[in-house]
Amino acid sequence: MRKSIGNIAKPWVFLFGGILLFALLAQFLNFRIDLTEEKRYSLHPATEEVLEEITEPLHVEILLMGENLPGGMRRLQKSVEETVRTFNAYSPEKITYSYFDPLTLPEDDRLDFILSLADYGINPVNLSVMRNSGQQEQLIFPGILVSNAEYETGALVLSGERGMGQDQILNQSIENLEFELSNAIRKLISPESSTIAMVMGHGEMSSDEGFGMVEALDGDFELFKVPLEQAEKPADLANFKMIFIQGPKQSYTEREIYLLDQYVMGGGNLVVLLDGVAVEIENAGGEGTIAMPIELGLDNLLFRYGIRVNKDLVKDLNFGYIPVMGGNFGDQQQMVPLPWPFYILAGRVQDHPITKGLDVVQFRFASSLDTVKADGVIKTPLIFSSDYSQILPAPARVAFADMDQQPDVAMFDLKNLPLAYLLEGEFTSLYKNRFIPDGFAKADFKESGKGKVVVIGDGDVFQAQTNLEDGAPLALGEDQFSQTTYANKLFLKNLVQYLSDPEGIIASRTRTFQIRPLNKMKIAQQKTFWQGLNVLAPVFVLLVLGGMVWWIRNNKYTRKLN
Secondary structure (H helix, E strand, O other): OHHHHHHHHHHHHHHHHHHHHHHHHHHHOOOOOOOOOOOOOOOOHHHHHHHHOOOOOEEEEEOOOOOOOOHHHHHHHHHHHHHHHHHHHHOOOOEEEEEOOHHHOOHHHHHHHHHHHHHOOOOOEEEEEEEOOEEEEEEEOOEEEEEOOOOEEEEEOOOOOOOOOHHHHHHHHHHOHHHHHHHHHHHHHOOOOEEEEEEEOOOOOOOOOOHHHHHHOOOOEEEEEEEHHHOOOHHHHOOOOEEEEEOOOOOOOHHHHHHHHHHHHOOOEEEEEOOOEEOOHHHOOOOOEEEEEOOOOOHHHHHHHOEEEOOEEEEEOOEEEEEEEEEEEOOEEEEEEEEEEEEEEEOEEOOOOOOOOOOOEEEEOOOOEEEOOOOOEEEEEEEEOOOOEEEEEOOEEEOHHHHHOOOOHHHOOEOOOEEEEEEEEEEEOOOOOOOOOOOOOHHHOOOEEEEEEEEEOOOOOOOOOEOOOOOOEOOOOEEOOOOEEOOHHHHHHHHHHHHHOOOOHHHHHHOOOOOOOOOHHHHHHHHHHHHHHHHHHHHHHHHHHHHHHHHHHHHHHHHHHO
């Protein structure tokens, strides 16, 4: 009897003992195994470094909510939740999450909250959903809010390029979730910001005095307006993470060019937004004005680095509109939208951490770019014009009257003209084998160096437009007349993130998750076969296994009886 009780108890003792041992080991061993092909549940090393710096619990509010969300939005919603859980698994402190619908707020508080979300780039999206009464419109907020005990920040989780299908946009958004969440966390735990110099003294940023950049990068980087002529030596610029030159109108001196050259040779990051021609848009009425080439003294420097800003204007049939006076209504002057092919809506981008998933960027009076030979320099085009573009060499006529007639499509026979270039690698100084300007020590001269240079053929791409009523600057990328916000701000943010740390969390934007849709033709042809296989095969396997067990037991006990 005792032996029988012991035999019965032994398996249970082993079972509960194993469970207890497993529970104890789980307290000391923490590991994850990602078996997905794209490492969907693994994080980029730079993201892991950000998470290691967390010293207090964080909370993530997921704003993407609503009744009867379409399957794609539910997939994005679930992916946000899974990303937060993955972050929590790697984080030394708890990262919790909850759902919150801004539309549930009282009406008095709702508008202020929605406006505060816009500061984070989270704008409501009008979505068609199915309800019992039929298809209806519903506002959703595709964003997240990340907070600690003191501060809060936010991020948009729905993004994609113009012209993408819905599945592609959702897949692109899911690919970028790691970057958006890690970037928001970085803002909370690392408030220290790098410094950026905005060069002054040559008519730069004359329209908004730098408001567009300051507003876009507020909290991420410290921006300083730097008169370049006051720098005494290249070392005076070395502390700046990057230097921006935005749409100068006056020529640079040889001394200033030398300072910029040596800044790049010292490993600096130079961003040049340059107009190839000067356009006086206020004189474009009537007979119009003539866009003339502008000499700024930077051509030789850029040519040595491997790129040239041409003296021309790019026109594109994927254009925006410019407000012009269209007559009076009573005693009031009326503004009317004029199709303006000089305002390019560039929606074709390179698959690069800076531009991947970027929506349309607006260029105003852009010049074309050409590359030239520069050993050791890698040239990457970032943004392109559409398939219907035209180049007008300077001097070029710019007149509102030319838009009275339908554009001749046959004239727009160029496609995908590069409008922005990233240059990386080993640069050779413009002053190699040349005399350096007076006042600089030859012992400090660097013949070459590894840096980064970004060249954009439009001096206004990071300048804010002005309010048509009071003349105040708008947010970067916002177009009051078309009621559209273009991706100029996001382009700027991604650009400075990459230049400041190309191997940092911005590198996580290179992740790709493959879409694997089912083959509808095969589904129709093989539906019955696979349904039968899934239903009958398990039953058949169980019958075979059961028969084998019965046969083995039958043989065993038959031999014992004999």
